[in-house]
Amino acid sequence: MKNLTRITLDPNIMGGKPCIRGLRVTVGTIIGLLASGITIDAVLAMxxxxxxxxxxxxLAYAAWRSEEIEVPLATA
Structure with a gap:
């Protein structure tokens, strides 16, 4: 995966959710808007x-996250 320089995670911004360039716009907000049928141009206007x-x-970050798997830890 290439280095994503525009996605930031800061516990002081939006509770640590992945955001765009430290702004209060989360990756989830962007993906949700696109998934609901809003165009990229419309998002940029908003x-x-x-x-x-x-x-x-x-989009690249969301695709990468969707491919991650959770592996349960072994218990004693």
Whole structure:
């Protein structure tokens, strides 16, 4: 996975959820808007301080996270 430079995780911003460039816009918000049928151009109009690269990196991050698996820890 390439280095995602636009996705930040800071416990002081939005409770540590992955955000776009330290702004109070979460990856989940962006993905939810796109999933509901809103276009990238419409998202950019709603959040004029975002860039198309932010949206694309949010998509890449969401795709990467969806491929992760949780492995249960062995118990004694």
């Amino acid at each position: 959040y004029p301080y975002l860039q198309k690269e932010d949206i694309m990196e949010a």
